[in-house]
Amino acid sequence: MKRHIELPQVKEVQLPHFLGMRPGIYILTLLIVAIVLLIFLIGFLPGILKGGRYVTFTSPLAHTGVTVDGKYLGGTPYQFFVPSGEHELTFTKGGIPVASTTLHVDHPLFLTSLIHRTDKLEADISALTEQQVRAINRFNIQEVIETSAITEFDDIHPYPPVFKTLVQDAVAMGMDGQTVQNSFALAANFITSPAMLADALEAKEGLHSPSKLVEATLEAAKRLFDDATTAEVGLLGTEHPLQGKQTTLKSKGFEQAGITYPSSSFVMGTKVPFIFPETNKTGITVETPAFTIATTPVSQYQWALFIEDNPKWDKNQVDVLQQNNLTDEFYLSGILPSVVFATGKPVHNVSYKAAEAFCAWLSEKTGKEVFIPTEAMWTLAALQARDKTYTRSLTITDDDRTAPIAMLGGVWEFTQTPYIPLQRVTGYQEVATLYQTFAHSSAVIVKGGSYLNAPSSVDLHTVGAVDTTACGDLIGFRIAWND
Structure with a gap:
């Protein structure tokens, strides 16, 4: 039998009225208001704000x-x-x-x-002008050129599919087939890594009937990055002696000895393994017109004369020059060119663009066409000086003016030839023409080594490359001109 439990008596709790409303009414009202407020806060306020x-x-x-x-x-x-x-x-x-x-x-x-x-x-690109199409295509090729300066990629610095972009944009813009082929062929000559090669091979599938130059360039690139290859490429160079004529370029305080060489055809480079970057020295037949080249590099005194006539190129203008993409921050670093304390030491820490400005100034001053020599011109002149010893300082002591001085050693010297990595193993002249057609800006070739390089590591066929705005402690130039 269950025990009966008696519960204590509890008073009934009655909620008070509020504003005359019974509890059930105002509680319901509060719930409705809360729900409406919640809907407003979640459903509408974010959209309003x-x-x-x-x-x-x-x-x-x-x-x-x-x-x-x-x-x-x-x-x-x-x-x-x-x-x-x-x-x-x-x-x-x-x-x-x-x-x-x-x-x-x-x-x-x-x-x-x-x-x-x-x-x-x-984006609606149907209204693109021909000028815009060319500019975009040049930009895409320039992206390939800049990517070629990097030879290894990883997760932190992934490879950008520059060839895929080049073809995709060309097709989207409706470029004519020949221009697309030529653009791709030029870009393919800047392949410097297996990643770029893989990208180019995949992007090639987007081309309609790839041209012979495209196919030849990609085949050459495949061989370049085949570690198992034992093939060699290139012609063996010869001494190619020439009889030069001594001359002098003069004008109002400026004087530069030079040697004039006749037009010539010769082998530039030598036979090398078919492996990049050894192929930079591949021996090819080149031709040069008649030209005159300076016997010595441009000196600090000569640069001071240039600054005297062109104050915008003074060392204190480096910030402006850098902003105008003419030099980097190291312009004339460590040297103070002076017309009072003359020195024959080569000027250095000047950019290629600065060297071009120097040549333009000297052309106007002398009335002759003054320019930076091509790689072929520089090499032809160096062949005439191959018996000279390697210059191991910035002070030039060789007084023999029958051949150019300090072609090897001293400072690396600018040439006006753009650096196109595969050009010598594909089609040298054809690629050079394409480069001029599309008017790009790549690094330029520098030659000759510097006084800090071991003589055994540099010869007249050695190829270096430097950006056109870069200024280096070990980089200068010599001029050439047409009489």
């Missing part, structure tokens, strides 16, 4: 920049939040405007914090 849409911008061109109301957002394809209203939108490729439009974005309100309102917009 931050109205707009997440717009996915795309473009037929690879990696196209997106600028909204003058503010750069990033590159395509990507999604960005754009506030509601009207916005001025510009698509750019390599700094080149390719499409502009007014973007209208409405103001969605409900549940925008939970459900993103999206939109899509693709």
Whole structure:
């Protein structure tokens, strides 16, 4: 039998009335208000405070920049939040405007914090001019050139598919087939790594009937990066002695001894293993017109004369020169060219662009065409001086003016020849013509080594490369001219 438990008596609890309303009424009212407030806070307030849409911008061109109301957002394809209203939108490729439009974005309100309102917009490139198409193509080839300076890639510095981009953009812009083939052929001559080769081979599939030069260049590139190859390439060089004529370039305080050589055909380079970068020295037959080359590099005193007539090239203008992409921050570092304390030491820490300005000044001053010699001209002159000893300092003591002095040692010397890595094993003249056609800016070849290099490590066929704005402690130049 269960025991009966008596519970204590408890008074009934009665909720008070509020504003004359019974508890059930105002509690229900409070619940409704709370629910409405919650719906407002979650469903509407975010949309009121931050109205707009997440717009996915795309473009037929690879990696196209997106600028909204003058503010750069990033590159395509990507999604960005754009506030509601009207916005001025510009698509750019390599700094080149390719499409502009007014973007209208409405103001969605409900549940925008939970459900993103999206939109899509693709760049309309149908109105591209021929000039814009050429500029974009040049930019893409320049990207290949700059990528070629890197020979190893990893997860931190991944390889950018520059050849894929080149072909994709060319097709999207409707470029004619021959221009696409020539662009690809030139770009393929800058392959310097297995990653670039793999990209180029894949991108080639987007070409319609690749040209013979494209096929030959890619085949050469395959051989260059085949570690098992034992093949050699190139012609053996010869001494090629020439009878030069001594002359002097003079004008108002400026004087430079030189030697004039007749037009000639000879082998530049030698036979080398078919492996990159040894192929930079591949022996090929080249031709040079008649020209005169300075017996010595441009001196610090001669550079001081240049500055005296052109104050904008003074050392104290380095910030402006750097901003104008003419030099780097090391311009004339460590030297003080002077017209009072004359020195015959080679000028150094000047850029290729600065050297071009020097030649332009001297051309105007003398009335003769003064220029930086080509690699072939420099090599022909060096062949005439091959019996001279390696210059182991910046002080030139050789008084023999029957042949150029300090061609090996002293300072590396600029040539006007662009550095195109595979040019000597593909089609030297054909590639040079393509380079001029597309007017690109790559590194230029430097020759001769410096006084700090071991003589056994440098010969007259050794090829170096340097950016046209770079200034180096061990880099100078000598001039050439036409009488």
